Amino acid sequence: MPYISNTGTERQAMLKKIGVSSFEELIAAIPPKMRMSSPLKLDEPLSELEITRKIKSQTCGDLCTSTANAFLGAGVYDHFIPAAVDTIVSRPEFFTAYTPYQAEVSQGTLQFIYEYQTMICELTGMEIANASMYDGASAIAEAILMAVRKNRLTKAILPATLHPEYVKVIRIYTEGLGIELLTAPMKDGLTDLEALKAMMDETVGSVVLQNPNFFGNIEAGEAIGQIAHSNPKTLFIVAADPISLAILKAPAAYGADIAVGEGQALGNSMYMGGPLFGYFSTKIDLARQMPGRIVGGTLDIEGKRAYALTLQAREQHIRREKATSNICSNQSLCTLAATVYMALMGREGLVEVATQSAQKAHYLASEIRKLTGFELAYPNAPFFREFVVNTPVPAAQIVEKLLPRAIYPGVDMARFAKEFTESQTGTFAVPGEKQLMIAVTEKKCKADLDALVSALREVTHV
Amino acid sequence: MSRTIFEHSSPGRKGCTLPPREVDLPLDGIIPAEYRREAIPRLPELSELDVMRHYIKLSHKNHFIEKGLYPLGSCTMKYNPKVHEALVRYSCFNNVHPYQPEKTLQGSLEILYELQKDLSEISGMAQVTLQPVAGAQGEFTGIKVIAAYHKAKGNTHKTKIIVPDSAHGTNPATCSLVGFEVVELKSNAQGRCDLDHLRSIVDDNTAGFMLTNPNTLGLFETQIEEIAEIIHSVDGLIYMDGANLNALLGIVQPGKIGFDVMHFNLHKTFTTPHGGGGPGCGPVGVVEKLVPYLPVPLVNKNDDGYFFDYGHEATSIGKVHTFYGNFAIMLRAYIYIKMLGAEGLRKVSENAILNANYIMARVKDHYHIQHQEYCMHEFVADSSWQKKVNGVNTLDIAKRLLDKGFHAPTIYFPLIVPEAMMVEPTETEPLESLDAFADAMIEIAQECSQNPELLHEAPLTTPVRRVDDVRAVKMLDPIFKIEK
Numbered sequence: 010m011p012y013i014s015n016t017g018t019e020r021q022a023m024l025k026k027i028g029v030s031s032f033e034e035l036i037a038a039i040p041p042k043m044r045m046s047s048p049l050k051l052d053e054p055l056s057e058l059e060i061t062r063k064i065k066s067q068t069c070g071d072l073c074t075s076t077a078n079a080f081l082g083a084g085v086y087d088h089f090i091p092a093a094v095d096t097i098v099s100r101p102e103f104f105t106a107y108t109p110y111q112a113e114v115s116q117g118t119l120q121f122i123y124e125y126q127t128m129i130c131e132l133t134g135m136e137i138a139n140a141s142m143y144d145g146a147s148a149i150a151e152a153i154l155m156a157v158r159k160n161r162l163t164k165a166i167l168p169a170t171l172h173p174e175y176v177k178v179i180r181i182y183t184e185g186l187g188i189e190l191l192t193a194p195m196k197d198g199l200t201d202l203e204a205l206k207a208m209m210d211e212t213v214g215s216v217v218l219q220n221p222n223f224f225g226n227i228e229a230g231e232a233i234g235q236i237a238h239s240n241p242k243t244l245f246i247v248a249a250d251p252i253s254l255a256i257l258k259a260p261a262a263y264g265a266d267i268a269v270g271e272g273q274a275l276g277n278s279m280y281m282g283g284p285l286f287g288y289f290s291t292k293i294d295l296a297r298q299m300p301g302r303i304v305g306g307t308l309d310i311e312g313k314r315a316y317a318l319t320l321q322a323r324e325q326h327i328r329r330e331k332a333t334s335n336i337c338s339n340q341s342l343c344t345l346a347a348t349v350y351m352a353l354m355g356r357e358g359l360v361e362v363a364t365q366s367a368q369k370a371h372y373l374a375s376e377i378r379k380l381t382g383f384e385l386a387y388p389n390a391p392f393f394r395e396f397v398v399n400t401p402v403p404a405a406q407i408v409e410k411l412l413p414r415a416i417y418p419g420v421d422m423a424r425f426a427k428e429f430t431e432s433q434t435g436t437f438a439v440p441g442e443k444q445l446m447i448a449v450t451e452k453k454c455k456a457d458l459d460a461l462v463s464a465l466r467e468v469t470h471v
Numbered sequence: 472m473s474r475t476i477f478e479h480s481s482p483g484r485k486g487c488t489l490p491p492r493e494v495d496l497p498l499d500g501i502i503p504a505e506y507r508r509e510a511i512p513r514l515p516e517l518s519e520l521d522v523m524r525h526y527i528k529l530s531h532k533n534h535f536i537e538k539g540l541y542p543l544g545s546c547t548m549k550y551n552p553k554v555h556e557a558l559v560r561y562s563c564f565n566n567v568h569p570y571q572p573e574k575t576l577q578g579s580l581e582i583l584y585e586l587q588k589d590l591s592e593i594s595g596m597a598q599v600t601l602q603p604v605a606g607a608q609g610e611f612t613g614i615k616v617i618a619a620y621h622k623a624k625g626n627t628h629k630t631k632i633i634v635p636d637s638a639h640g641t642n643p644a645t646c647s648l649v650g651f652e653v654v655e656l657k658s659n660a661q662g663r664c665d666l667d668h669l670r671s672i673v674d675d676n677t678a679g680f681m682l683t684n685p686n687t688l689g690l691f692e693t694q695i696e697e698i699a700e701i702i703h704s705v706d707g708l709i710y711m712d713g714a715n716l717n718a719l720l721g722i723v724q725p726g727k728i729g730f731d732v733m734h735f736n737l738h739k740t741f742t743t744p745h746g747g748g749g750p751g752c753g754p755v756g757v758v759e760k761l762v763p764y765l766p767v768p769l770v771n772k773n774d775d776g777y778f779f780d781y782g783h784e785a786t787s788i789g790k791v792h793t794f795y796g797n798f799a800i801m802l803r804a805y806i807y808i809k810m811l812g813a814e815g816l817r818k819v820s821e822n823a824i825l826n827a828n829y830i831m832a833r834v835k836d837h838y839h840i841q842h843q844e845y846c847m848h849e850f851v852a853d854s855s856w857q858k859k860v861n862g863v864n865t866l867d868i869a870k871r872l873l874d875k876g877f878h879a880p881t882i883y884f885p886l887i888v889p890e891a892m893m894v895e896p897t898e899t900e901p902l903e904s905l906d907a908f909a910d911a912m913i914e915i916a917q918e919c920s921q922n923p924e925l926l927h928e929a930p931l932t933t934p935v936r937r938v939d940d941v942r943a944v945k946m947l948d949p950i951f952k953i954e955k
């Protein structure tokens with residue numbers, strides 16, 4: 010069903026008005042030998058009823074996290090989303106509109122982005138934010154490129170505690186531009202401060218920190234910020250989990266120049282990892298080096314408050330090859346979900362989400378470490394809502410054995426072993442095959458946590 | 472007066488309550504105070520109804536597809552079917568974590584595998600990666616693939632990419648982002664690539680050529696064969712910007728007429744919602760010799776079922792997204808293709824072309840149109856007549872269209888047409904709305920001569936009057952100043 014309103018009779022009338030007798034005359038410019046001689050080889054078309062049936066039968070064997078007891082994180086988190094979020098996001102007024110090019114008929118979109126920018130800055134302590142990047146990874150990459158534009162220093166230091174998938178994306182965005190990526194090693198699950206200090210010199214353009222880091226551990230932001238700023242030209246880029254910022258220090262408070270991060274945890278479903286959205290915020294004096302769309306408050310000709318896209322002279326549609334980024338469309342609807350989510354949770358609600366997640370994660374960690382053969386991989390590092398445990402048997406075996414019980418016990422760290430050995434230098438323990446990374450959100454009740462502990466005990470008991 | 476959400480805040484109000492704390496460990500005992508913030512973020516405090524009223528009220532200030540024609544050229548603002556929205560919200564999609572074991576993702580993986588296959592067929596390409604999350608990221612991926620191809624061949628001297636002057640701004644911006652030098656190609660009097668100019672700028676350093684087809688004038692680039700010969704003779708590769716693919720479904724397969732790489736905009740051609748500016752999805756198709764360079768993973772199948780295939784990792788450009796791209800957007804495109812089939816997709820393009828030509832036929836006596844030939848899915852008119860005679864420009868006409876209940880076309884683009892208005896009605900618009908839009912355009916042309924002042928003042932009926940975007944830059948105000 011191609012969703013076409015016009016009937017054959019109407020189309021004939023239209024052809025007549027155009028002054029042709031057949032559709033073929035309209036495409037006469039296309040040389041005949043370039044045209045397809047037979048129809049596309051695709052499945053027979055399905056009705057709405059049939060596609061619904063097909064999708065249901067295709068996915069009936071899959072086990073999603075709403076039926077399983079899941080502890081998966083590593084960049085995507087299963088936080089609770091109030092129903093009202095989807096009610097707003099499902100409004101065709103929002104989801105069928107496009108980039109607010111005509112401000113006078115896009116005030117709805119422009120205003121929510123302005124509110125979103127404000128909320129993000131409230132979390133990060135920054136002064137300006139854009140209307141989103143594609144994900145946390147590309148937001149960090151764009152921040153590194155922005156630092157190069159600002160200080161012309163092409164060396165960037167990434168921490169070994171950065172998400173290995175982020176590292177891959179950062180590499181693809183920075184290679185070919187003469188940017189050198191260095192890795193600051195880690196020690197006991199945290200960035201090695203002494204080693205980082207030794208790497209700093211006047212050629213370092215940016216220092217990146219993920220906080221909480223990939224392993225869930227809370228980094229010494231203040232100390233790292235000071236080391237980064239030992240070169241006054243160096244920009245300090247912090248990728249912070251936005252939920253954590255309800256209770257943890259704002260990146261600006263420990264010296265960040267650019268605060269970015271993965272925003273999915275704010276009111277967006279997991280969808281197998283996409284769409285995500287990257288938030289991007291910085292100090293006002295860096296505004297003109299920012300990538301992406303920015304909304305600003307202004308007035309209309311009658312003096313009425315209004316909103317518009319602003320600082321567009323940075324962007325590709327104006328500056329073309331000299332633009333600050335090639336980004337055009339972004340993840341606007343995801344930021345609408347985040348905005349409505351933050352408005353609903355409010356001041357106390359977001360703190361409660363962060364607090365309960367942390368409390369439950371710490372309770373679970375303390376119970377798991379009591380089990381024979383289990384220990385925390387980084388017992389001295391503070392963590393937020395995710396932690397790594399060493400397991401008595403390969404984590405893959407645990408994951409496999411718990412599957413029939415509908416439990417996803419966490420992410421098997423062996424998945425990243427290759428990335429850590431290949432892409433991140435430095436002397437530190439490479440995540441092994443006997444490690445599991447466990448994430449806990451406020452959605453888990455105590456019984457879920459206890460069920461995981463019992464299951465771990467049973468499947469590792471010899 | 473439109474107050475922000477912060478101005479509606481009232482201390483103590485709540486829009487959501489969590490269950491009581493079952494595990495009430497004191498925070499001091501689990502996260503040392505030195506890492507915690509002292510003042511909590513000043514988010515607004517509202518009830519659920521407060522929040523709903525606020526955002527519903529905001530929604531009323533938007534133009535959107537169900538409200539009326541949204542003829543933004545090259546954006547393909549077609550109707551977004553509601554079954555897509557219902558099906559993607561199934562729990563087995565929105566509650567799926569990317570690191571679940573593959574055996575628990577078989578349904579989703581099958582869908583991705585099928586979508587790769589269907590997009591390959593539609594484009595005539597050998598393989599498609601679904602990973603890029605936007606058209607611009609698709610361009611980035613495609614140009615990276617071109618860079619990787621040359622690197623593998625030791626073509627270190629290939630430093631430049633040719634981009635026509637009619638191209639979308641993302642094309643040159645993407646080339647710069649990858650580290651290529653951009654060389655601009657002129658258009659000829661027929662609105663196509665100037666081949667003499669092309670021959671004069673192509674040399675051994677040419678890595679590739681980016682072309683939008685149909686181009687941004689809404690015209691089919693008829694000389695592809697010659698262009699391909701010129702570019703391929705120096706081992707360059709040809710990239711197709713697929714922004715305008717809505718004109719070619721079932722009519723032309725780009726991979727079969729000389730293009731080596733192309734991106735799709737699922738949010739345009741395959742009607743996934745534009746979302747106020749995203750999320751989109753920008754898959755990239757390539758010919759056989761470029762498959763080894765595509766991002767990892769692809770989705771493949773063997774006797775055990777479907778799996779994420781990292782097999783070509785050693786030659787791959789790497790990854791452009793943390794996980795696998797915008798899965799929820801791919802799902803919608805999959806449903807669309809499965810419901811339309813070959814015949815439906817061809818009808819899409821036929822009707823898109825018919826609708827554009829119909830509007831052009833109706834307005835052509837009232838507005839200057841530089842290229843007097845049948846268009847593909849969009850056409851470019853301009854207001855040079857009105858500007859010269861009445862002192863009214865394209866911006867004025869665009870704003871007046873808002874008064875008449877339509878969104879404006881894409882304006883001042885392509886850059887090669889002064890006072891451009893690029894109109895793309897899409898195939899889903901019914902005859903009466905095409906007529907209503909054409910009537911409005913004609914009325915406006917009359918208003919230009921009878922009452923040009925009215926045009927300068929437009930819009931008059933929108934939620935706000937003409938917005939001062941110079942002030943938005945000069946007195947930069949990117950966040951609301953929260954008082955307490």
